[in-house]
Amino acid sequence: MSAERIASGDGVVFKDVCKIYPDGTRAVDMLNLDIRRGELVSLIGPSGCGKTTTLKMINRLEEPTSGSIVVGGEDVRSSDAVALRRRIGYVVQEIALFPHLTVAENINVVPALLGWSEAKMRSRADELLEMAGLAPERYRYRLPDQLSGGQKQRIGVLRALAADPQVILMDEPFGALDPISRETLQNELVSLQKNLRKTIVFVTHDMDEAIRISDRIAILRNGRVEQIGTPEEVQTAPKNDFIRNFIGEDRLSQMSPDDPVGVLLEEPWARALPSESAAAVLERMEENDREFIHVVDSKSGVWLGAALLGRVRRAAVAGKGVVESLSRDRKLYLEDAVLRDVAQMLADRDISIPILDADDRLLGVVTSAGLARLAMNRLRGKRPSSAGGEKKEGSR
Ligand SMILES: Nc1ncnc2c1ncn2[C@@H]1O[C@H](COP(=O)(O)OP(=O)(O)OP(=O)(O)O)[C@@H](O)[C@H]1O
Ligand SMILES: [Mg+2]
Structure with a gap:
C-alpha cells in the first residue's frame, strides 16, 4: 500500500503508555507507537504480551495507568468515553451480534445511537452488504442464527464501518474461522481498505495474516514494541533472535540471491x-x-x-x-x-x-x-x- 497516501499526525499515537491492572499485572510497559492516518498496523506477539490491552486503551475500554494516547489529534482522556466508542469501530473474535436483531439492525447499532433516520440507515446497510458481496435483498432481514461463521464476521466488520469511523480496532477478528474463510475475509479487508483508507489497528496471532494485510507490523513483547516495520522489513531485517523466532525460520528461508544486502x-x-x-x-x-x-x-x-x-x-x-x-x-x-x-x-x-x-x-x-x-x-x-x-x- 502506498505510503504517500498516508498522512501522519492524526492517526493513533501512544506515548510512554503503561497499564498496570489492579492485581499488579504490568500488561503494557512504556509502549510507544505512532500509527499514521489511513494505515493498517498489526499488533502481534506471544499470548499475554498486551495486545488486547493496548487495543482497549484506544477506545477507553481500559484506562492507561500512565502515558498518553492521542486519536485523531485528541487525547483520549479528554474525550467522553461513550462518544469516543461511537466514533471508533470495534471488531472482536466472537462477534456478539444481537441474536434478536436482523442483519441490517445489527449493522446499524451505532447509527441508531447517533440518531440517523430510518431511510439513511437502510441505505447504509444495503450499501455495506453490497460492498461485502452479500446481496441486500437476501441478507438484510436475516437473523444471526441464519448466517455462517464467515458471514457473521463480515457483518461484524460492516457494523464497525457503519457510522464511517476513521479508526477501527480489530482484535483477532478472523481468529475463529476456518483457514479458507479466514483468507477470504483477509482479502476482502485488503480490498476494502484500498478504497476506505481507515486507520486500522489489527491484533493477530497469525504472522501470515499480518504479512498479508498490514502496512506495518508491530511485534510486541512484555508490553512494549520490540520491532515495527513493513512486512518486508521485519522479514528481511529481524532485529534479534526473539523476532527471528517469532517470524519463523520457514519465512526467513524464503530468500534469494537477488535479495538486497x-x-x-x-x-x-x-x-x-x-x-x-x-x-x-x-x-x-x-x-x-x-x-x-x-x-x-x-x-x-x-x-x-x-x-x-x-x-x-x-x-x-x-x-x-x-x-x-x-x-x-x-x-x-x-x-x-x-x-x-x-x-x-x-x-x-x-x-x-x-x-x-x-x-x-x-x-x-x-x-x-x-x-x-x-x-x-x-x-x-x-x-x-x-x-x-x-x-x-x-x-x-
Ligand atoms: N482485567 C485484567 N486484570 C488483570 N490482568 C489482566 C487483565 N486483563 C489482562 N490481564 C493480563 O495482562 C496481560 C496482557 O493481557 P492481554 O489480554 O493484553 O494479552 P494479549 O496479548 O491480548 O494476549 P492473547 O494473545 O492471549 O489474547 C496478561 O498477563 C493478562 O493476564
Ligand atoms: Mg488478546
Whole structure:
C-alpha cells in the first residue's frame, strides 16, 4: 500500500503508555507507537504480551495507568468515553451480534445511537452488504442464527464501518474461522481498505495474516514494541533472535540471491579519521589484530576508503597520514547490491565490504561471518556442522 497516501499526525499515537491492572499485572510497559492516518498496523506477539490491552486503551475500554494516547489529534482522556466508542469501530473474535436483531439492525447499532433516520440507515446497510458481496435483498432481514461463521464476521466488520469511523480496532477478528474463510475475509479487508483508507489497528496471532494485510507490523513483547516495520522489513531485517523466532525460520528461508544486502549490514569494528597519522592507526590495528580499517569523514560520514595493514605500515614508516594508504575500489552501494554480489566478492577475498549510500556515506559493512550466519538461518531443518574453529578474521 502506498505510503504517500498516508498522512501522519492524526492517526493513533501512544506515548510512554503503561497499564498496570489492579492485581499488579504490568500488561503494557512504556509502549510507544505512532500509527499514521489511513494505515493498517498489526499488533502481534506471544499470548499475554498486551495486545488486547493496548487495543482497549484506544477506545477507553481500559484506562492507561500512565502515558498518553492521542486519536485523531485528541487525547483520549479528554474525550467522553461513550462518544469516543461511537466514533471508533470495534471488531472482536466472537462477534456478539444481537441474536434478536436482523442483519441490517445489527449493522446499524451505532447509527441508531447517533440518531440517523430510518431511510439513511437502510441505505447504509444495503450499501455495506453490497460492498461485502452479500446481496441486500437476501441478507438484510436475516437473523444471526441464519448466517455462517464467515458471514457473521463480515457483518461484524460492516457494523464497525457503519457510522464511517476513521479508526477501527480489530482484535483477532478472523481468529475463529476456518483457514479458507479466514483468507477470504483477509482479502476482502485488503480490498476494502484500498478504497476506505481507515486507520486500522489489527491484533493477530497469525504472522501470515499480518504479512498479508498490514502496512506495518508491530511485534510486541512484555508490553512494549520490540520491532515495527513493513512486512518486508521485519522479514528481511529481524532485529534479534526473539523476532527471528517469532517470524519463523520457514519465512526467513524464503530468500534469494537477488535479495538486497540490507539484512547483512553490521557496524565495522572501528572507523579511522582522515586526519589520523598512519602510525596511530597502525597501532590500533595491531592492538586489535586487524588487517583492515575503514576511513570515514567524521562530519559527513562519507567513506574515503579502506586502509590495508601493509599499506598503513608503509605510510607509518614514511611518517605519513592514514589517507596515504587508502584503496577505494572495493565497495558496494546499498541501492543496487544483492546477496550474490556480496557472496562473490567475499569468496574472492575474505575482507569486509563497505556498503555505501548514494552519497558515498558508509552505512555499514558486510562480512563473511555475517553471510555465514544468514546462510545458517536459511538452511531450514539442517543442523550446522562444526565447521572448523573460530578464526579471527582481519576483516571485522
Ligand atoms: N482485567 C485484567 N486484570 C488483570 N490482568 C489482566 C487483565 N486483563 C489482562 N490481564 C493480563 O495482562 C496481560 C496482557 O493481557 P492481554 O489480554 O493484553 O494479552 P494479549 O496479548 O491480548 O494476549 P492473547 O494473545 O492471549 O489474547 C496478561 O498477563 C493478562 O493476564
Ligand atoms: Mg488478546
